[in-house]
Amino acid sequence: MKTVAIAGVGLIGGSFALALRQAGFTGVIAGVSSPRTIAEALSHGIIDCEMTLAEAAGSADVVFLAQPIGRIVSLIEELAPFLGPSTLVTDAGSTKSLICAAASKFLPAGQFLGGHPMAGKESRGVSSADGGLFRGRTWVLTGAVSHPFVDWVRKIGSHVLVMGPEEHDRVVALTSHLPQLVATALGCTVGAGLERDEQLRAGGPGLIDMTRLALSPYDIWSDILVTNSGAVDTALTALIERLEGIRMRLRDGELRGDFEEGARLRRRLVNPVELG
């Protein structure tokens, strides 16, 4: 891997560039982005040079698409005519089914590997780029392939997790999209239910934790939710059913089973020993 082209030098793309350098990558890192972002990334030493998408597709060993989902889908179609025979295209999109379907349609088999680095920050843009962003975090790849890019994902400190695109989308519907919607719904319900501002003083640290995600901007979430609406619908339906069950068992005080089941997931979540 001698040349990596990063399309979209924002938080994720810029952090990947910095992480590669910190891990000892000595090849060329090119940026495909708006003139303003390119200028900023060059001035911070995050990229070495600018490329057009066609140049990147034709000459880089790896093209890393680090943009919103809709834009990644467009770029796959746009770069396809220029793709060199040994270039690997990969991405950082938060849902995988739609992106992998576009890749199957427009790119030769074996030249696309879907990815989802599960890392982020409150702030966005290349100015927030951080070479340690992926350290210790999971990086989902949609196939078990042997390629220098995968070695570099490991070298920057990420844990590779291989899941097919449909499995990935089903899992993140539960582990990421559902918690987001629950925080939003809880915020709405509490806000609508309170009758006077002073009552907010009865909100403790539990409510504060449970509504932190409600601050996430919709602009980040809209294409995630639209491109995963089937799996999110299934997850929401299961949650609503559980809440209905809890509501029915409430009066009889028969919630011990629910409490134990909920606690069990939480313990598995923070205890990697049980991940086997």
Add this chain to the structure above:
Amino acid sequence: MKTVAIAGVGLIGGSFALALRQAGFTGVIAGVSSPRTIAEALSHGIIDCEMTLAEAAGSADVVFLAQPIGRIVSLIEELAPFLGPSTLVTDAGSTKSLICAAASKFLPAGQFLGGHPMAGKESRGVSSADGGLFRGRTWVLTGAVSHPFVDWVRKIGSHVLVMGPEEHDRVVALTSHLPQLVATALGCTVGAGLERDEQLRAGGPGLIDMTRLALSPYDIWSDILVTNSGAVDTALTALIERLEGIRMRLRDGELRGDFEEGARLRRRLVNPVELG
């Protein structure tokens, strides 16, 4: 206020005793508790002496009932026959309607003031008692009365919030009981939806925050939920309706309004300026 009797010298009762001392209270603090707890509280200097419930009711200026809800209801009936003419009975129960109804039935008007100090810890028992537990926290009182006890609640650093028992129970159903049940339901749903342990690695800090409360032991929650099942049912129904609405709007990507509404509550919650 010269003598305070604390029935149930556990985390809350013991912390109140320590907080009184640290705030300069020089009267007598008596404990009404099991022999083992009394011995431990005496050895740590948390209480000055032991009293029976009848002695406390007959001679203390304030009797503070710091036990589980069901036990507080029983104690109100048990102490009633011994109540001195100027003794104030107050409590620390997490729901207020049932307790205040029992007080109305068994105690003379004006001699009971319901309370709910909104503070806690993961650990329980007198060995966890902490004189700073109530500092900066809300202490709900079910009436606006002028009594030295209320002055001491302020002196130990609590913010008094006056709410009637029904209003209190409606509000905590939203701000405390609903977040607990949502965390539990989310833990159950995610746990039931995952197909293999490795998928848990796709769970990020959001899911970890959103399921922290799921670790709460059911033994603490059972009597809270049973004694507030009406208000909790209403809160759950409103949340389920909101989640159904979100599910319907998902495919059309029309969730901007929900995201903005959820974020608004969260900002009001952590910005006391907006509390007016």
